[in-house]
Amino acid sequence: MIVEQIMKRDVYALTPKDTLNDALKLMREKSIRHIPIVDDEENVVGLITSHDVKNALPSCLKEENNPTIYDTPIEKFMVKDVIVGHPLDFVEDVAITFYESKISCLPIVSGGKLVGIVTSSDLLYAYIELTGAHQPSSKIDIRLKDKVGTLADVLTLIKKHHANVLSILVFPDTENNDSRIISIRIRMMNPLSIITDLRNNGFEVLWPNVPGVNL
Amino acid sequence: MKNAVFVYSPEQLSYKFSDSHPFNHKRLLLTIDLLKNIDALSDDDIIPARVATDEELELVHDPKYIDIVKKAGHGLITAEQAEPYGIGTEDTPIFPNMHEASSLLVGGTLQAVDYVMQGKSKHALNLGGGLHHGFRGRASGFCIYNDSSIAIRYIQEKYQARVLYVDTDAHHGDGVQWTFYDDPSVCTFSIHETGRYLFPGTGNISERGNGQGYGTSFNFPLEAFTEDNSFLMVYEKALREVIEYFKPDVLFTQNGADAHYFDPLTHLYASMKIYREIPKLAHELAHEYCDGRWIAVGGGGYDMWRVVPRAWSLIWLEMNDYPIPTGKLPEDWLNKWQKEAPVPLIPTWEDPNPLFEPIPRKAEIEEKNAQMLIKALNIIRSEKK
Structure with a gap:
């Protein structure tokens, strides 16, 4: 911009x-x-x-x-x-x-x-404007290994569910040096199928992401 | 005058996306069966839903969108063509006769409105309604037509009354809020899990209305893992202050039952305790401020076996001044539905204790909610000074 x-x-x-x-x-x-x-x-x-x-x-x-x-x-x-x-x-x-x-x-x-x-x-x-919800959507944070292609894997999975991605942010993981947190806003109310799919494929999904509360 | 009516038609069950979809109106059947089993609901209490006319739907919705919904339900357009209208998605898939089914949910809420506003009954309940995410020209979050927005417009036009809309669903009541965002004669109140992660993402305290309507939109976003006490502290304080400030003619409550620990879609970690208290306060305030006029609808609630039937029964019981039930649920009800349920049913009106492991950072979460409440009510409190 x-x-x-x-x-x-x-x-x-x-x-x-x-x-x-x-x-x-x-x-x-x-x-x-x-x-x-x-x-x-x-x-x-x-x-x-x-x-x-x-x-x-x-x-x-x-x-x-x-x-x-x-x-x-x-x-x-x-x-x-x-x-x-x-x-x-x-x-x-x-x-x-x-x-x-x-x-x-x-x-x-x-x-x-x-x-x-x-x-x-x-x-x-x-x-x-970058981080807000301007259209009804859910946000999921995912901890990703800092290596080539992991983001593409996540997005391929989301595409399978016909979900529309409204925004993506990538930021450093304060707890882990060799990983990043990506924050994805998708236009859907029920992201459970995507979350289950992500977890089954070995991704760590933080939904919601409240540090210190792992439930 | 009747005390309360229960709006229901079996055809309301035809609002059904699929067997695996989390929104399933079989909840209505489970609730009615539970109420009948404890002799709290008779056929005399039940009035049938009616079909909302296109003209009524157009109080809120775009005629072009209504046309798309009709066509989608009759197989005349593809999911791809319907998608720009929010239909044919994983959230809101196309299903046969979706227009007819949705119109019946809207008509049910309009029936409830007419009974209360014409003085035929003090209170009315349409659990099939409460589809608060529906937008003017777009389906969203399992909601096709927004019965609550339509009903409030209908109240304004037909009865010229001031409406306080109170939404205790775990998701923000965005569709209703945006419909009346500029309108000072409708006050929208929504308490929900923060939109930081949860759908629809809005419902911040800073959303207070626009132009003439500034100061008639209230949002109380709660932290994930809020639990009962903090939820109820915010709900009770906020609702008492907002109703005193707005002084409505009629109270319209949306009773989503998805803030419970068992609910798969949300993270508020509430228990059955909030579902005893929510209708109790609404009932009390309806009598104090609105001469008893109280219209209640359903909403979300995605653990339809263990949570929704008990939670929704409590609304009807409260409306009719039954004491809050305790102890075992009726054996017949448990036996009948356990066969179908994929999870063990909760056999009592109360939840097991403890329901979950203690939450770390509980004190901070409560502190943050309390701080949020002060900021959200600031506009009222500063005006009083």
Whole structure:
């Protein structure tokens, strides 16, 4: 999956000369936490987050009030060396960037112009789409030996039951180094015939997969 | 006014996929025979199911889908052609006259509705119904027509009443939930095993309804290996709060009996105890909030020998204020059906004790369910403040 498939294209942006108050209002109105700052040519020149805004404003506990702060241009508070992404970036790489740089938003730039934005919420949603049940289905986890062809054996068996596979995930087995867990979502309410068949063929089926409970 | 009616026609047994399919309405026969054996059900209590008309089916279903079901049951299309509609699969195979059989299950629930809503009886039970997975244009999870969705629409149109739908099947009541997801005049309540592994995968607490209907869809997904006490704690607290919040005119309960330890399809590890308590609370609340109006249907239940007859009998007994039976099941019933049953029948109303080995991580499972309950009810509790 690449960024252009998940990015938001209607980006709320401001210019460096807009005020802190403009940023505050926009964040509240649109329920957003990040605003890219662009110049007249739509080049990304900065980014302001809700965290930056809060830091800039005086504490509500303080007696003295400084109303002029609200009218200060954003350029005084914004981050200037912004990490940006490209529409053709892999979503997985964006996740790594978020994780390693400890950020949660990436303005997407193409042809020198701001064309979109991806936030950690968008990434999470993409993940939800991968693992969720969007059609009625059962999920079975299977512990597979880490060797060639085992997945194909499982799928051949499922095909025999005319069951439609909706999604497959493969992840490391935390208990066993030489095996993996595959998680298959199939469109059927009664997977017992498949489970029995899998077990008869020597596969370890975890249905349900509750670590520490082997029943 | 009668106290309760029992909707049944022998023709309802024709909803049958195959001898080896887990969904088998012979359960109805086993239950009726058990109730008659203890003199709790007489022919005067039984009213026949009727056939639902196409117009009634179209309250929920797509005419094109109804046409496919008709054709499939008459051998006019192949399994391959029917498959996009969820028919002709391992779950929901084609069987002769499937449209007619399915319409009779729907009509049975409509009979139950009319008896209650016209004041002819306080309560009504159609164990042939409860096919909660059926979708507008697609069969799913053994369910062809969704009698419960149709019946609720029928109640709305004919009687303009607010319905609370309570689903205690071990599987999420997805078909009914999605039918009324935008509708604020129907509240759907489903307690089930989490969809992390179990079909249909939905029924998360975050599914709360949409638009105008936001806040009228409640889900209580329980962990696998939940057991009786945690199940009942969640059911009782949740149902009391939801009914107090929604204030329905009529209570409609779906009584799937597949959360039991013996059930082959699920992992909740409940016992007969929950089947004594579920109808008891429904009955009490129907009188407290709905002037007694309570329509109950069946649902899942795939250990039809050891679990379903006892569990479903308890609904009828509760409806008629019989004391909860204890001790031996009638000898005649046991002798008659043991011959056919592939497993030894349970000879008493209670389950053997203990029913299974202690579950590791039990305390954590209960803790997680309790936490889930708080999150699921948050919307009601925060509104009260």
